Amino acid sequence: MVTPPLRPSVPGSDLADVAARVGGVLRLDNEEVPPGSSCGVLARGITHDSREVQPGDVYVALRGQRFDGAAFTADAVAAGAVAVLTDSLGARPAHRLGAPTIVVDDVRRAMGPAAAQIYGDPARALSVLGITGTNGKTTTSFLLEAAARAAGRTTGLIGTIATFIGSERLDAVRTTPEATDLHRLLAVMVERGVDTVVMEVSSHALVMGRVGGVMFDVMGFTNLSQDHLDFHGSMEAYFEAKALAFTRERTRNAVIMRDDPAGTPWAEKMSRRSAVPTVTVSRAGTKSGGAGARYIPVEPPRDGKSGQCAQVAIGGEPVVVCTQLTGSWNLSNAVLAAVVAARAGIGLAEAAQGISAVTSVPGRLEPVSSEGIDVQGFVDYAHTPEAVHRVVSEIRNLVAADRHLSVVIGCGGDRDASKRALMGQAAAASSDLVVVTDDNPRSEDPAAIRAAVISGAATQSAEVVEQGDRAQAIAAAVQRTHQAGGGVVLVLGKGHEVGQEIGGQIVDFDDRVVLAEALHTVSSVQVGRPS
The missing domain is CATH 3.90.190.20 (Mur ligase, C-terminal domain)
Structure with missing residues (x-):
């Protein structure tokens, strides 16, 4: 996803430390390196695409639906890969070449932690805010990013439409990047002074480990309705995939919108499932576990710009949040963005100011x-x-x-x-x-x-x-x-x-x-x- 020039300047990580982080076995010169040792070989990048390998990279030989990454091991080594991260079967080509390997049981699960290790755990230097759900992820993310920017934060945005590092726009390949690309992006953002990242989090990303190695400060949930059943098989499995976002391993706080008529039962179930401090948001308050945020639609000011507004209360004085976006559901998106922002330490009034400034979201009505x-x-x-x-x-x-x-x-x-x-x-x-x-x-x-x-x-x-x-x-x-x-x-x-x-x-x-x-x-x- 990320082209080679967009790479952070990082000290790198000893291969032994990478192996320890992912619970893998490091082989160097066809000999196993004992745990706790240092091998003296630094990894300064990581990629799952052999065409993107640069000297100093770890190449992830991953079996996909169409290709087996192990088949491109020779190309990666020739391009300067210092090691191959793969499973025991995928390691065979590397062993024949005498290339260092880090062998793990689950390559996908190892990609995120390995990338985090190599790039210096960039997510730890950022406030990472996630939005998941079936519909509304993109719009809510745009509104949330605007809220953070209005509060003086330097922002990044990762989602379906594009990736933004400040004002720089990069094309997006998928809603949530692969873990190797994601941590590289986050490291670049840290270098460029970004302090807050808003990210769309897809169900595929959660199941496939694309956000491995990232701890979110707040995860917001929009709704759940039928989609991706070709991948998940059933609505229950789809729900379970989304529920992975609300574990202690993935986020510190949750905000769940209950006001989507089609998705309310799923939202209530999600609020009960959430293993972290949870705020549920609804026009009628909360009926299921967790603290509640209440919003009441109100008449917009006579400024000709506000569109639709709601009075939002989260335990303190209520604040009016307005959006210029067409569509009644976008009032819910605006309120969700405001509450997520508040849980991330952004003043509700500042968040409302940023949200009200968004006039459109590309391709959304x-x-x-x-x-x-x-x-x-x-x-x-x-x-x-x-x-x-x-x-x-x-x-x-x-x-x-x-x-x-x-x-x-x-x-x-x-x-x-x-x-x-x-x-x-x-x-x-x-x-x-x-x-x-x-x-x-x-x-x-x-x-x-x-x-x-x-x-x-x-x-x-x-x-x-x-x-x-x-x-x-x-x-x-x-x-x-x-x-x-x-x-x-x-x-x-x-x-x-x-x-x-x-x-x-x-x-x-x-x-x-x-x-x-x-x-x-x-x-x-x-x-x-x-x-």
């Missing part, structure tokens, strides 16, 4: 418009049944009864197939037109994915149209909405993404750009028409 046309566009990342239901229902309530609501939606391939029909059903429940198209089909047959989405959409009263080409689908939705007398076009599923993955290839595609072009095209035709 992001408005797209064009002058001279009676159609308003929005792009949103909604890609779960609950998120689709929530955003479509919200926009339906905001649109006049005589205005048209069109939804463009697909579903990603090589992911949870059981949610496809449910997403189609949610899209069609409150809309007038659903255009079913391709999302990121990846290696799957796009037509089969569309058919599954259509099967759910067809159970509702909305008109359903199939158009595999996503650009044409967006254009059709705009045209049909305009012809119906105006209204709103919602383009769902990809949000901030700037590429579309089809058959192993990623082609340039940005829903926001394509939607803007479609709006402009219809607007131009309308303006050019004789009166």
Whole structure:
């Protein structure tokens, strides 16, 4: 994930200390180094990608779904790797080469602690704040980072959209980086004066050990609804994965939002499961264990900027927290961000100031418009049944009864197939037109994915149209909405993404750009028409 130039300058760690940290066996010159010894070989970096190895690195030979990292051991050693971290089977190529090895039982579990050791435990020098849950992680993280910045903190942000080190933006490959990349990023942040890091924490990251070696000061929980069942197998297993975030080994404090109607039972269960001091947040206070934070929606000030507001109380004087973001759920996200900030030692009033300054989050109900046309566009990342239901229902309530609501939606391939029909059903429940198209089909047959989405959409009263080409689908939705007398076009599923993955290839595609072009095209035709 992190390119070689973005590397911290660290003293490094003796290989024997790395082995001790991960409970591994160090072999040097084909001889086992006794525990407690120093071998005199320093590791100054660590990577699981043989193409990124630089002299002084430990190479992690990890077996993945498509490749076995041990097959690239020779390349890593030739590039200057000082040791190979792997299991007994993966160590064989290194032993044949005479390369030092650190052998462990579970390579994934060892990656985080090894990286933390080599990079000087950067997380210990930072206040690390995590956000986990199904929906709302990105928005809540953006709001929380703004809250910390308003309080004078120097911030970093790691998440789905991008990684930020101060104002510098780096592309993100996944929601939570692999452990080797994560600790390298954290070490760079420490070097650059960052003191507070806000991080999205995915269920995959928790199960696969990507946040190993990181202790969070506070972990916030947004909600839980169906997603990733292709990976977890069941909602109970998905819950158990999220619950890993609320152990004493992972965080010092927890803040759990209970105010999501679909996720309240899971939130209550999470608050009971949490093994650390826990604050539960709700409009109605708390009914299950832990201390409670209460918020009450209030009328916003007459400044034209505040959007929606809530009075938040956490044991002291209440503070009004406002957000400019559209969507009633974003008030919950704003309150959660404020309470997490408060638990991290940030004044609630300062947090509220930062949160109120955020005007948008890329690809999260992001408005797209064009002058001279009676159609308003929005792009949103909604890609779960609950998120689709929530955003479509919200926009339906905001649109006049005589205005048209069109939804463009697909579903990603090589992911949870059981949610496809449910997403189609949610899209069609409150809309007038659903255009079913391709999302990121990846290696799957796009037509089969569309058919599954259509099967759910067809159970509702909305008109359903199939158009595999996503650009044409967006254009059709705009045209049909305009012809119906105006209204709103919602383009769902990809949000901030700037590429579309089809058959192993990623082609340039940005829903926001394509939607803007479609709006402009219809607007131009309308303006050019004789009166």
